[in-house]
Amino acid sequence: MSTMVRVTPADFAPPSAIDRMRMPALIVGVVCSILSILGAFLLGWETFLQTWLVGFMFWLGVTLGSLTLLMLQYTTGGNWGRLGRRFWEAASTTLPLMFLFWLPLVFGMSHLYPWVNESREYMSTLELRRAHLWLNPTSFVIRGIIYFILWGIWTWRLRRWSFVEEAGRSTPADFVGIQNFSGAGIVMYALTITFASVDWVMSLNPHWWSTVWGMLFMVGECLTAFAFTIWLLARLSPLEPLARIFKPDYFHDFGKLMFAFVILWAYLSFAQWLIIWSGNITEEIRWYLDRVHGHWKPVATALIFLHFVLPFAILLSRSLKRQPRKLVKIALWIMFIRLVDLYWLVQPSFHGPGKLAPISWQSVLMNIVNVLAMGGLWLAMFYWQVGRRSILPVYDPHFIEMLEAKHG
Numbered sequence: 001m002s003t004m005v006r007v008t009p010a011d012f013a014p015p016s017a018i019d020r021m022r023m024p025a026l027i028v029g030v031v032c033s034i035l036s037i038l039g040a041f042l043l044g045w046e047t048f049l050q051t052w053l054v055g056f057m058f059w060l061g062v063t064l065g066s067l068t069l070l071m072l073q074y075t076t077g078g079n080w081g082r083l084g085r086r087f088w089e090a091a092s093t094t095l096p097l098m099f100l101f102w103l104p105l106v107f108g109m110s111h112l113y114p115w116v117n118e119s120r121e122y123m124s125t126l127e128l129r130r131a132h133l134w135l136n137p138t139s140f141v142i143r144g145i146i147y148f149i150l151w152g153i154w155t156w157r158l159r160r161w162s163f164v165e166e167a168g169r170s171t172p173a174d175f176v177g178i179q180n181f182s183g184a185g186i187v188m189y190a191l192t193i194t195f196a197s198v199d200w201v202m203s204l205n206p207h208w209w210s211t212v213w214g215m216l217f218m219v220g221e222c223l224t225a226f227a228f229t230i231w232l233l234a235r236l237s238p239l240e241p242l243a244r245i246f247k248p249d250y251f252h253d254f255g256k257l258m259f260a261f262v263i264l265w266a267y268l269s270f271a272q273w274l275i276i277w278s279g280n281i282t283e284e285i286r287w288y289l290d291r292v293h294g295h296w297k298p299v300a301t302a303l304i305f306l307h308f309v310l311p312f313a314i315l316l317s318r319s320l321k322r323q324p325r326k327l328v329k330i331a332l333w334i335m336f337i338r339l340v341d342l343y344w345l346v347q348p349s350f351h352g353p354g355k356l357a358p359i360s361w362q363s364v365l366m367n368i369v370n371v372l373a374m375g376g377l378w379l380a381m382f383y384w385q386v387g388r389r390s391i392l393p394v395y396d397p398h399f400i401e402m403l404e405a406k407h408g
Contacts, residue, residue, distance in 0.1 A: 008394065009389070009394055009395075010390070012394055013390060014387045015242070018236075018387040022379075022383035025376045026377070026380035028372055028375075028376035029374070029375070029379070032370075032372040033373040033376075033377070036048065036369050036370050039369060043362045043366060046112075046350070047363055050346065051367040052105065052370050053105060053201070053346055054367055054370070055101075055373070055374045055375075056374065058224070058338065059098065059374050060098050060101075061221035061225070061342075062221075063095060063098050064092075065223070065224050065226075065228075066088040066091035067154065067158075067189070068189050069081070069225050071154070071183075071185045073085060074158070074181075074182035075179055075183050079253075079398070080253035082392065082398070082399060083242075083246075083250055083392070085392075085393050089159055090385035090386045091225070091228075091382055092155045092159075093159060093385050094382055094385070095148065095151055097377060097378060099148050105200070109137060113203055115135040116137055135203055143199060144199065147195070150188055151192065154185040154189075158178070161178050165395050166389065166390065166395060170395065197213055197214050201213075201346060207283045211275075215268055216268045220265060220341065222261055224335060224338045226254060226257055226331075227331040227335045227338070230251070230255070230258065230331035231328055231331045231332055231335070233254070233324070234251075234327065235328075237251075242392075248322040248323075252321045254321075255320070255321030255322075258315065259315040262334070265307070266307070266312070276288060290357065291344060291348045294358075295358060295359040296344065296348055296357075299343075299344050302340070303340065307337045347359070
């Protein structure tokens with residue numbers, strides 16, 4: 001039967017809606033970027049940088065989470081992944097933009113990280129003197145550049161192979177090679193995001209540490225990328241050419257995977273809390289005390305119910321996972337609550353001695369503006385990348401199976 005089906009990349013050209021979505025995203029990004037700069041002058045550079053870090057980690061999560069899902073799909077296969085492959089490729093190629101978004105954190109690190117401003121009090125203990133070998137401005141910048149180079153190498157290599165495949169010049173040996181390369185890339189990602197999350201977020205509290213921290217960010221980024229993919233597919237699946245190939249089973253697959261990552265996030269979050277709380281070590285427990293008292297107590301409570309209990313209960317439904325209009329609402333909610341979680345991880349770090357960090361309207365407003373500024377520019381670049389190529393990998397060895405499954 002497969003010999004009866006012949007397709008080319010032109011048969012699966014991107015929907016025209018992709019081009020129409022690019023300009024509004026760019027306008028939002030430019031306008032909010034201007035507002036962000038004005039806010040930095042009016043509200044202070046510290047407020048700007050603190051909220052910029054939250055937005056940066058969120059959109060970096062979409063970028064690297066997409067790269068990870070792409071490598072996971074190459075490694076494991078599955079029709080669900082072939083539907084998302086072009087979107088993950090496009091998302092991962094926004095990495096140069098994320099590097100530009102990282103630069104304000106580099107130039108403003110003295111406003112964020114207490115270890116930058118060396119003091120006798122900070123260097124008073126042996127542990128912190130040892131930490132200083134890792135946490136100093138020079139090594140911070142060098143490591144950051146290394147992270148982006150490694151992520152860029154895997155992005156470039158996977159993208160290059162994808163163009164070879166689309167030109168019809170790939171061989172079975174090439175596919176085995178890209179599987180192995182992707183498997184190594186997953187290990188690379190696990191290591192680099194662990195170190196990056198320690199450098200960029202955990203070191204906001206240099207006295208505190210957690211062995212679960214890197215895995216928590218890995219899972220959070222993949223969860224964000226899954227939610228973003230579901231939102232995008234829900235918008236585009238009713239349109240040609242995706243409409244001719246889409247089945248409810250595909251949304252069901254994405255829903256199940258998003259459900260699994262919701263559970264994994266909850267497990268890791270609880271494991272981190274249980275280990276630190278039961279240990280009851282002053283340096284470690286202080287981090288949680290800053291986030292479960294004062295204005296932050298309702299936020300911590302909300303994360304338990306709105307990041308885990310609610311999505312868990314809703315995603316138990318098989319029929320809901322097969323209905324794009326309902327599933328996309330859960331995906332959008334998860335993207336929002338992921339942003340709240342990052343805000344809860346970052347913002348309480350900025351407080352005076354013996355004080356709890358407040359939740360100010362200035363901080364919340366700047367966070368919204370910065371997320372929209374980065375998001376608008378990110379989406380504009382993403383839509384541009386998606387619109388350049390076929391929306392599906394038509395020369396994938398198993399692509400014909402998807403057509404046969406739809407029409408058979």
